[in-house]
Amino acid sequence: MATVAQNTATLAHVEEHEHHEPHSFWRKYIFSEDHKTIAKQYLISGIFWSVVGISLSVMFRLQLGFPDMKLSFLRPILGSWIDETGKLDPDFYLALVTMHGTIMVFFVLTAGLSGTFSNFLIPLQVGARDMASGFLNMLSYWFFFLASVVMFVSLFFETGPAAGGWVVYPPLSALPQAHKGSEAGMTYWLVSMALFIVSQLLGGINYITTVINLRTRGMSFSKLPLTVWAFFLTAVLGLISFPVLLSAALLLIFDRSFGTSFYLSEIFIGGEALPNVGGSPILFQHLFWFLGHPEVYIVLLPALGMTSEIIATNARKPIFGYRAMIASMMGIAFLAFIVWAHHMFVTGMNPFLGSIFMFLTLIIAVPSAVKAFNYITTLWRGNIRFTPAMLFSIGLVSFFISGGLTGLILGNSALDIQLHDTYFVVAHFHLVMGAASAFGLLAGVYHWFPKMFGRMMNDKLGYIHFWLTFIGIYLVFFPMHYIGIAGFPRRYYAFTSYDFTKHIFSDMNSFISVAAIFTFAAQWIFVWNFVYSIFKGRKAPQNPWKSNTLEWTAPINPGHGNWPGEIPAVYRWPYDYSKPGAKDDFIPQNVPYSQTPESNLPHENELIPLEKEIEAQNLNDQFKQPH
């Protein structure tokens, strides 16, 4: 982990040659309060975690795809988890699955994605000097770092890390005697998650405050880029739902260590009857999914927001239905809180409740569909430039549609009886959440790299990376639908115990594993491109994508405070692309209507007199406030 921090330091070194007050090395690169540096710290940590997380999945894919394979070559890493005959230990299989899920969902797609881009883009796009509280922001990163260290350490325990699935349902996770993965690894998992939640809350408070309070002159909510809208709603979701996970985790800690019975009742294990009565394992599931479902949108919304921006920019068209996009994001954010029990249709929950949640769940599909249609219509009659970021955004839309559609089947409780906890679910959420959000993350990196590091990433490598990944991901996850329809349960170490899974689909499973390894291999093109371009990439122009949003009006390497002089004022929405009459095919947000009489729409001409007012507005400039 130390090397990660080290990297961050060297990376950040490229930028910021002039600054207001000289900072020591530590204050500037390690314990920095600058949102741009913190964003890069999140990004590098996210990339580190994704390599770890995907490597774990490659290991269990080897087991699933090639059950007879001798895995002795993994001994140097896994030690005694590989037995003498070269077989993977079933306990460790579960640990791999669990840590893969935890790492990818929380550390990569929540911290790596939101943490990076909310931090980087919110101040730059709303026109602020920095986050509302630089200190809390720094604290947020370091809590995350601490959570990372704790989780990472747990990987090396003799009894292994947590292993009850990323959802850590008790009683399995509550009883150390139930399996190895509930011993020290589980304790560390809970501690790590508690720290992680604190980090998320600190981050979230900051994002929300910054968006509400620090918008520049003229930047009303109806002129906010969709990225910022998405980050804002994501932060609200996180702020409301993460505390519930914290309470779930705390009660679990009590049950594990202090003999309480929140989740435990009538258990006979290891030859003895436990004294606990009256608790309910279902309570944990309710609490977990009350976070868990919003969490999937916490992961996806930022990706959707960035994609909106990237697609509009590169199609050279206004995003279609800006207001509808905001409305559907709000709808999704609201509905996300009242659908959680669709993960629990067959837990023995009252069937009437099941019916209610089925109705609510299928309502959430409507705003999701609206978003998909809006993306497609934005492409229609555009003038599309396929930058790598654009390719990944189009890929995201495809995954979002393909994975979202199967949600309609799973959300139908009658059909979920058969499909719950099979590979059909795995296919669904990897496409709609995993792949789509990962593509959002990659698209974001390609698109904002010039702003982050002042250099360009290599396009050609970006194209190759995209096509290999796009094809690879479909090859991995599409066949899982078939395996799920055939009834294969998830989290199985092997499919050899049952007649209905014994002799079928073993070639399909091998195929999936090969495709997974191939896709993982393709990611090194990205890593290479990323690292190389930081140091040796072509120097970036100020506005390489001819984009409208404010970050591109800042200097190529924005220093402390982002804009050297006054913060620009904002007069128009961010999507004036290819406006009829305009000489260029884009008009940045800080260009007043009075300068573009040739392209103004009638109602926009009426806004010209208001420009004086906007300019005269009290500026929320942190530099002008008493420190």
Added chain:
Amino acid sequence: MVYIIALLSVIFLGLAALVVSRMAAVVKNVNGPVDEERIGLSNRINGALFLIFLVFGLVGVVWSFAHASNYFLPEASSPHGRRTDFLFWLSMGIITVAFFITNALLFVFSFRYQYRPGRKASYYPENHKLELIWTVIPAIVMALLVFTGWRAWRDIMSEAPADAQVVELVGKQFNWIARYPGVDDNKLGAYNYKLIDNNNDTGIDFSDPASFDDFTSTTELHIPVNKPVLLKIRARDVLHSVFIPHMRVKMDAVPGMPTRFWFIADKTTDQMRNELGNQDFGYEIACTEVCGRGHFSMRIRLIVEDEESWKKWCAEQKPLLTSYPEYASRIPENLKAKAAKYLPAVETATPSDSTTASTQQGGGVSVATTSLR
């Protein structure tokens, strides 16, 4: 399939080689002048690739589906299962159409509206009518699916018919235990988790006369054909989940909270064997909630047979009390006579009972009230 893997591996390798060789060239150019033609050729290639991806993707989807469908589970062996199967394929049909249309539009538009020098995109920020249409249409389709699904759900989850045959299924690490209500009273006796020990692995409470004739099985669950069967499900240690793939049955087993699922099996094991032309076919029950190391192998066989053979099988099973007469010591005096029938002719002295003696005072009372919703 092996060939396909081999073929794909070759293609992948080829692509990888291409990447590596291009890498060298590309890297050289990295610091070169800004290439204004960037939007030219690569843009056309990427646009074309989307079209190619669409075509190959469609072919791949259709082909792989046809290939995989050989291995899908056969038609359900329960009426409710056939109903959900129908709804599943109906929904699947609808989403497949949506899948093809939307993905096709996405890729075709990408290709069709790629950058051309001198062209300007149209400024088309909104169209309320269009937006209304595509909000309402999915809403209507969804409402339809939900409504049909909800009716099926309601019926499946309804109270079991009064004449349903009750069987209890208990999950533990790592096997299932079936407990039958017994041939004489056909009533499940009370249980208490504190009474569990090596022989009495479901914690049967012998102070309840209904439990005298209860018997258990850890290898096979036999049920009669064409008769409603009510599974009463519980777990001893951690969560498990009963999954009977051919019956389209799934329900979690939760410690401390009994659950239930009723269904009708309408094809005997033998009928299925003939239908599938596979004399080795057998119904199975699996676990679908991760429960530890042995999660992947919690198998118990399910045998569906006609009522007569089923009754015969039941009659052959020994009540637990008969197998382990030492539990007679737990039977209250006033019921001893009733239990005599299940015990060896001459009752021996009470055997030692140390494992449970201590736990009994605490748990015994709550047992009778452990009821199912």
